[in-house]
Amino acid sequence: MFQTEFEFTLPLGYVDPDGNLHREGVMRLSTAADEILPLKDSRVQSNPAYLIVILFSRVVTRLGNLPQINPKIIEGLYSADFAYLQDFYNRINENGTSALKVVCPHCQKGFEMEPKPRGE
Template sequence: MELDFSTEYEFDLPKGYVDSAGVLHKHGVMRLATAADEILPLRDPRVVQNPGYLTIILLSRVITSLGTVPKIDPRVVEKFYSSDLAFLQDMYQKINAIEPVMDQCVCPECGHKFEQPVNFTSAE
């Protein structure tokens, strides 16, 4: 069975990461997060001490490549410019968002067919 959705997404950082040799890296790939990506960092002492660090660890787990940087780890992500970090956080949210379940509907008065998101929290 072939997947009909993407699990990896390319990106270009607005500013870019500058490595220790002064090389600028902008193009990268982020993969979809797994349950482990979201759960395991919660046990990390750096996250326990500072919950804001969760973003750093999450991104270091899901960014699979960035230019020619050999390994993306928290030390690399810590050095991202804040605009790049915000860009990646937004991208993470978008690609890992839950898509709403859609219901096929037909207007009882005019017969017009349309889709509507299913509201699982309301009994209306």
């Protein structure tokens, strides 16, 4: 079966206005529309770097028990979490899996593994 949603755990987590920490989430594969439609957004037109914020607010479908994900939440992520999501996005959309391809330094055999966030 073709997997379109992938679970992740942020290294640090999003802290909501009430002080609750949200680390567990789900990201879905992106569509062409996810990458094209934000280009019409005035925030992206005035600052092209904002594209990834809009994109993540579209493809992150769950973060903790937050009722919805919007650009303000993505803006509130720590830099380490934002970088983690960029890497995760690239991995699932380029490879169709969240696993990393690694090579054993001793036997040189290749295998896949799921990365664990720091602190786990």
